[in-house]
Amino acid sequence: xxxxxxxxxxxxxxxxxxxxxxxxxxxxxxxxxxxxxxxxxxxxxxxxxxxxxxxxxxxxxxxxxxxxxxxxxxxxxxxxxxxxxxxxxxxxxxxxxxxxxxxxxxxxxxxxxxxxxxxxxxxxxxxxxxxxxxxxxxxxxxxxxxxxxxxx
Numbered sequence: 781x782x783x784x785x786x787x788x789x790x791x792x793x794x795x796x797x798x799x800x801x802x803x804x805x806x807x808x809x810x811x812x813x814x815x816x817x818x819x820x821x822x823x824x825x826x827x828x829x830x831x832x833x834x835x836x837x838x839x840x841x842x843x844x845x846x847x848x849x850x851x852x853x854x855x856x857x858x859x860x861x862x863x864x865x866x867x868x869x870x871x872x873x874x875x876x877x878x879x880x881x882x883x884x885x886x887x888x889x890x891x892x893x894x895x896x897x898x899x900x901x902x903x904x905x906x907x908x909x910x911x912x913x914x915x916x917x918x919x920x921x922x923x924x925x926x927x928x929x930x931x932x
Contacts, residue, residue: 784910787821787880788856791906793899806903808896813888815900820881828876833858836883837874851875854907856882869893871900878909 782791783804795806795815803818822828837859841848844863851860851873858875869892873884886900 782906785819787819787878787910788817788882789908789910790817790854790903792903795899808899813886813892813896815884815886815896815903817882817884819883822879822881825879828879828881830858830876833874833876833881837861840872853884853904855909856880856907858882864890873904875907877907878911880909882907 782789783797785804792806793808795808798805798807803816806815806817807813822832837848840846841861844861844865846861846863848859848861851858853873853875856875856877858873860871860873862869862871864870867889868887869890871886873882875882875884884904886896888896
C-alpha cells in the first residue's frame with residue numbers, strides 16, 4: 781500500500797499506519813518497533829540540499845558518538861546513523877528531495893535490531909517526491925478564445 785503526503789509518498793509493508801499530528805507512524809503487527817517519518821518544506825521555494833540537513837545530522841552524530849553515512853532512499857538523498865540509546869536501537873535518517881526535508885527514525889529493542897532491516901530498507905527505497913498540482917486555474921475554452929458565451 782502506498783501512503784501519500786503533500787510532498788512525499790512511500791510504499792509500506794503490511795504494517796499498520798497512524799497519522800499523529802507530528803509524523804506518520806508505521807508499526808508491525810508485533811507492535812514492538814516503530815518507523816516514523818516527519819516532513820518539512822523549504823518555504824523559500826528553493827530545492828533542499830545536504831547543506832540544509834547536515835547541521836542536525838552532525839549534531840546527532842556528535843551526541844551519539846557515531847559516524848554519519850550518505851544514503852539514497854528512493855528519490856531522496858541524505859545522511860544516516862545507527863546507535864543504541866538505553867533500551868532502544870535506533871536508525872535515523874535526515875533526507876532531502878525537491879523542496880522537502882524528511883526526518884525518519886526506526887527503533888526497536890537492541891536484540892532484534894536486524895529483524896526488520898530488509899523491510900525498513902525496502903520501504904525507504906520506495907520513497908517518492910510528490911509534486912504539488914499545478915495551481916493555475918484552467919479557463920474554459922470560450923474564455924481562452926475571448927468569447928463570452930453564445931452569440932445571437
